[in-house]
Amino acid sequence: MRTALVIGTGLIGTSAALALAGRGVRVHLTDHDPAQARTAAALGAGTDEEPEDPVDLAVVAVPPAHVAAAVADAQRRGLARGYLDVASVKGGPRRELAALGGDPRRYLGTHPMAGRERSGPLAATADLFEGRPWVLTPTAETDTEVLNLALELVALCRAVPVVMDADAHDRAVALVSHTPQLLSSLVAARLEGADETAVRLCGQGIRDVTRIAASDPAMWVDILSANPGPVADVLAAVAADLDETVTALRALQSADEDDRKSGVSGIEDVLRRGNAGRERVPGKHGAAPATYESVTVMIGDQPGELARIFADAGRAGVNIEDVRIEHATGQQAGLIQLMVEPGAVPSLTAALRERGWSIRQ
Template identity: 50%
Template sequence: MNERPRGIESVLVVGTGLIGTSVALALREHGVTVKLTDQSPGAVRVACELGAGDEWEPGGDRVDLAVIAVPPQFVADWLLDLQKTEAARFYTDVASVKALPIEQARRLGCDLSAYVAGHPLAGRERSGPGAARADVFLGRPWAYCPGRETSPRAVAAVLSLIELCGGNAVKVDPVAHDEAVALISHAPHVAASAVAARLVGASDTALGLAGPGVRDVTRVAGGDPDLWTVILSGNARPVAEVLEAVATDLAAAAAALRAVSVDDDGAIARVTELLRRGNAGRSRIPGKHGGPARAYAVVQVLVGDRPGELARLFQVAQDAGVNIEDVRLEHAPGLPLGAAELSVQPESAEVLAEALRSHGWHVP
């Protein structure tokens, strides 16, 4: 059992969905006593069966920290109810919108000295307690937004929570947080859904030709629509502003391409300019170690669709002393094989390729 930071012995998790149950599982790995509650008895039961904790009985012993893992519109109501019964010494939440619950909590008269708004920027396309994992927060940013009323002890408790879960604490203003997640998360989800929606009426020919490009662009569109409706409603204005800017770029690109289709060759320059801005924007996304993203070399290798193939592949890399920075798999439709794209440091690419070939792997 791992040693835990001092100050958190017991935690109440309100909401046993993906994030709430993942928080509980991470805490249990450090020996923290975790109590669970949810409006769905079935969700609590599943979380308990997964080892995330025990069902909470209102009126029991006060816990050190309550983690409110419900949609942003309901955080303040839960905070008020919990504080009325003195369920915890301190309180936080994990909703993806911050300004709304803070303002609602202030209007309701909640004790803001004991509350620190929070948001771990982690998750999966799947939802519910069955998709929860204790490691989902490892290395991920975890925003926390203390106000002018917040006590230092409340902040310390939340920082201990973030450390226990393996997140990287990032102090941020609530409004700045909401504008940021609109740009990096909420608006991209809507944009991906808009692209994916075009596939509803796609022909079998088009779907049969689908490759990694369309899968990458539409991956997040697999999220729960009801959950995302609640999230977007709580951050409506910042998301709308980002989408309007994206729509302006798309409309300009569409107009330019229509001009190209009627022999206005010069119009394509406007599309090229958008593509270059896209390159520049993507290059600003931090790499896995923070700071500017590194440029990796990609070694492609054909992999059979059989148990143990990836393990053998990684063993060759280990024996060759090559660290695999990232891996991507693309299956060949209708064939029992696929291609693995291994991202490595440029100076290691040829070393890995030769090691793989010497062990019988097909490296194009």
Template identity: 55%
Template structure:
């Protein structure tokens, strides 16, 4: 058998990521075995076509450990002793602490390659899995000095079959990076969403797309995220301390401006400090890669008022396609009256005018 060939895979853990991996492999004819202590989760994944819940009769080519970071080492030890696979990888979002635990347990690290696909959803569980979840997304691999070529080759083949883009990092580099781009954002989204829990219902009813964007990922599994944050606590704490310094600066600036009347507040020295902090945010946002990892592109928004009736969204999209505009993203914003809402179409700047004019010709109420 070729080093990178995958005919049989076992996925241990059938949550969002595990089920998505299994769906991607099963679509390509890979025999995929689903293993989960929660048998109902494994059966739900199997019912979606992600694989079989039958126990493999011989070691599989590769086992994917789709369990929380704090459980990776124990599950690896367990499955290696059971002879589940010839090679192993994981998909946990923290790398160094689990690896240290593997070393302490005496796990076979020659057959193991740490992995982390940088993809996810705000939903969890097997019903949220998607075969295309990893398409074009970075998939970090953290092979160690002891890693054998056979194991690395099979994990690279896994990434290829799932549509991911392999990125090799050390465990330490990975943990620092994901603390910034994943763990801290989730924590902040949750803290912001928590402000809504006990606030007046009127304020929540006024929520628009901005609040939805900021808090979307706060819907993630709280127990899983507690495990992630606890496992990567040093890196997240360091970043949070830096952020706390910026929040203190904002607070001082706002309190200084609040002590003056609204007219003079705009020319207060504290306003310049606040503006500088916001400008830093503009600069940071501009560094986020755009579509397929390319340069970030600024899109124009065309908002269309929709009535609450069947087929309304399909009709506006059909009319939009006739304008020749390249729609990059679609967002839905429900109105508080329950009878109307907005669909926001994001397009490149040169397409916005044509899209707006074309939709208005079809009688759509457009807010460009």
């Protein structure tokens, strides 16, 4: 691949352009907002000048509702040898493109499973896709050259290709991406009118659950509008679980012993099912999740503290597998959990204590 055209210079389009440009591809940028394309160009993502000849690959990075029209228009103008999109919904755009008379042989629907709470070109990074799954949804009609160009794009972005059926993809992202966004927003919405004293008690748990609630509402309206059925199906199942959980909690308030036992059983069931589901989430390097133990350390909120504790762990010969930080309310300090292999806990604890760190049990 020598040349590419990125249509849509938001977070995903600009990040792909930065990755391609950084690996020697001449990238042309266009957007319905020329100022946004100029911003992406100024960041080093390519040039906002139109290509003189057809490029090797056109990457359509627009909201799902506009993918089919953008691909059909680009194909009519003969802008590229191959065309793909990077929207988070795949089945609908493909069917819409066919209805518009687009060429399915030169088009491939893809979806990089990467993103941030922020949007726009200024949020883009060349390494956004590194190590992340990038779904490809070829059909029997897909031209081999287009599939090869898509695979080259994934490789240049250092992502991991995953081949799926388009509709199976849409059902999957409804479960692992779209529904979690709504649930995060629903929990965060409970905080809007909450008493200030309650909000001050927020800890790491509520921060974890509501992190993605900071996402752009307009962007998510576009996404959910393109995949409403599968998302509604998952939410209906969640709603059924919620109804059963509410019933179980009410039973715990009962004076009747049998009702309370039923309530305990219901709550235990949903928690155990949650344990089982969580264990299926891929862990480090996409492997089955490993069992780590944590060493919890008090750390000051000042420059250099994180670097110092990581360096001390390194000197102890311990690999940090994961990190969690919980900030202390109203204090210039917090707790950092260093996730390590169980056998490394004693040596790491001893080494950190020797270097003056305050270990919390």
